[in-house]
Amino acid sequence: MAWGLIVFMLAIVGVTTMIWGVIGVIRWLTEHGERRRQRLGSTLLRWSNSDIAVLMAAHNEESVLEASLRRALTQFSPEQIHVVSDGSTDRTADIARRLGVQVLELNPNRGKAGALSAGIAHFHLTDRYEFVLLLDADTHLADDYAITALRLAEDNDVAAVAGRARTLHPEAAGSLLGRLLVWYRERVYTVVQYLHKYGQAAPWINAVYIVPGFASLYRSRALRQIDIDAPGLVIEDYNMTFEVHARSLGRVAFHPHAAIAYTQDPDTLVDYTRQLSRWTLGFWQTLLRHRPRPSLFWATVLVHALELVLSSLIMLLWLPMFVVSVTCAAAVWLGLDGNGWGASVVDQFPPLLLLAGLWLPDLLVTLVSSVLGRRWGMLLFAPFYPFMRIYDASRCLRSLLRALSRRRSSGSWISPDRRPEVAGPSVTPRSRRDPTAVRSEV
Known part of the structure; x- marks a missing residue:
């Protein structure tokens, strides 16, 4: 029983979580030592905000689009922002035009990947700009998003900068269940980004397997070679990341204090389930689409997939x-x-x-997440997160079975119910200070 309990608790925390966490600590110590040897402060960047094109695919997003665009307009000119209204039947295109950004309307609905491909081709973005920022319609960029993302992209071998996701206004979810769902998602973001992705993005590792499509920066020369609208996939961002590795386009950069953006997460069980199913199905579809090859990236992905299946079975x-x-x-x-x-x-x-054996290690994960993310509100729902993990495990295995059946996805999308947002004051994280001094932290 003792050994069984230990195995169970390891499944709750995650073996790969501990491994990547240790690698992340090594990376932090290495970077901390380098910062101490360098003079703190800012150096001139080779690139500026004007070298970035913003591309947003939107489908019936009138309730959140204006707030997101106004946040983007604090860092980019209207000429740099391009909105593809993908079969929208509401005021999505009208709102974008009223704010002066570039607009392309598509009919019928092509899905997000198809809309992104059409936007890149129509506006010739990879020919006109050094970088393309892929931005979702519900995403609010932090005030220092551009400068911190460009600092991570300074090295020529960087093909993409993965955005750091945070939940937008988790305390504003409409119901008690809604707040549980949103705070749980914030916990997932913190665990994945601090305890997995930070270690995976170490330059000597380069094993990041997801550059999230909500707010991430791609180098144009890499984006030209990526099959964005791959047929049969329900989402595009996993496949795009796998292509970066498969085609040896460069490394993926990430730092939890850089390229931060806030996204509106679902606060109803229906929308949460739909989004979670798309994400997990997208991962399994991408894994089956690409042929494994001898590399550190593929070794880490396969270990992650194996642990995902085993931990889901144990949770169930x-x-x-x-x-x-x-x-x-x-x-x-x-x-x-x-x-x-x-x-x-x-x-x-x-x-x-x-x-x-279930609650104590999960509570430890919550405590660590709340400290790292500096969001103490997630502690309020800590007793209920294990039930969410059991539910997630069921959706993960169901998505795996669907992927193994080789059912092709059309890629078309249905927007979730949105909470209306207003473009309020700064959303720069409190942990950030002067953006010009970001070099001392990134």
Whole structure:
């Protein structure tokens, strides 16, 4: 039982989480030492905001589009921002035109990947700009997004800068369930980005497997060689990242204090399920589309996929095990365990030990996430996150089965219900100081 509990707790925390966390600490120590040897402060960048084209694919996003565009317009001129209204039937295109940005209307709906490809070709973005920023319609850029992203892109071998995702106004979700969903998503972002991606993006590792499409920067010379609108995939960002590695286009840069943007996460179970299913299905579809090859990137991806399956199975097995254990304990307590089977089950799988084996390591993850992300609100829902993980595990395995059936996806999209947003004051993280001094932190 002791060994089984240890294995179970490792599955809750994640072996790869611990490995990448250690590599992340090594990277931090290395960069900290380099910063101490250098004079702190800013150096002139080779590139400026004017070298970036902003491309946004939008489908029926009138409730959030204006706020997002106004945030982008604080860093980019209207001529640099390009909106592709993909079969929208609302005021998406009208709002974009009113704000003076460049607009392309597509009919019928091609899906996000098709809209991005059409926008790049129509506006000749990779010929006119050094970088292309792919931006979602619900995303608010931090005030220092451009300068910190460009600092990460200074090295010529950087093909893409992965944006750092944060949840926009998690406390504003409409219902109690909605706030649970949004705070849980913020916890997932923190774990993935601090305890996985930061280590994966070490220059001597270069194993980042997802450059999120919500707000990430691509070098144009790399973007020209990427098959953005690959047929049969439900989402594009996993495939685009895999292509960067498969075609040896360069490395993916990431730092949790750079290229930060805030996204509106679903606050209804229907929209949460739809988005989660798209993400997990997109990963499995991409994994099956690309042929593994001997490389560190593929080794880490395959280990991640294996752990994803095993941990999902363990999470799903926990619930029936706990129910059986509690039932047997009740039978023993009521004197209904005449043959002694119930007592044997309770001895091997004590209910309290099963409960502690799930909740305690998960609570540790929540505590670490709240400290790293400096968002203490996620602690309010800590007792409920294990149930979310069990639900996520079920969707992950269901998506794997769907991917293995080789059912092709059209790529067309249905926008989730949005919470209306207003373009308010600065959304620069409190941890950021003077953007001109960002070199001392990135």
